[in-house]
Amino acid sequence: MRIIGLAGWSGSGKTTLLTKLIPRLTQRGLAVSTIKHAHHAFDLDQPGKDSHSHRMAGATEVLVGSATRWALVHELRGAAEPTLRELLGKLAAVDLVIVEGYKREPHPKLEVHRAAVRKPLLQPDDPHIVAIAADQPMSAAVPVISLDDVEAIADIILRHAAPLAAMGSR
Secondary structure (H helix, E strand, O other): OEEEEEEOOOOOOHHHHHHHHHHHHHHOOOOEEEEEOOOOOOOOOOOOOHHHHHHHOOOOEEEEEOOOOEEEEEOOOOOOOOOHHHHHOOOOOOOEEEEEOOOOOOOOEEEEEOHHHOOOOOHHHOOOEEEEEEOOOOOOOOOEEEOOOHHHHHHHHHHHOEEHHHOOOO
């Protein structure tokens, strides 16, 4: 498995870009998975559903399976948040994992920058940023690609995605 991240401030367009990139990458014959970091509590199952009731009753893990998908919800119950490396180890093997968020982790990243967000670039302070996808031209120490050029962004992602074993540890 190879890994690359999309990093940027909230509102920069990471998720929008990711939803455009995934079809382009799968059309190239790659199996792609994603990991998304949430800075807040989130819930995948709904109150009133059996899986939610199992979890609320105290189950550490609840796995729901059907003919079309399965999902595993794991409650930390006070344990430490897992590291990105630990979460990557839980994924089935694929060609490429794209990480949205985890911007402080030591894996190669494409920075997504939108001028309207009015935040500074992450790139000068992060040696793991390999390129910037921006909505306006700019000069930087790494290549800058138009945020609208999804094919060029896909090429950069494939060029710089690193094997999981090469990912630094934190």
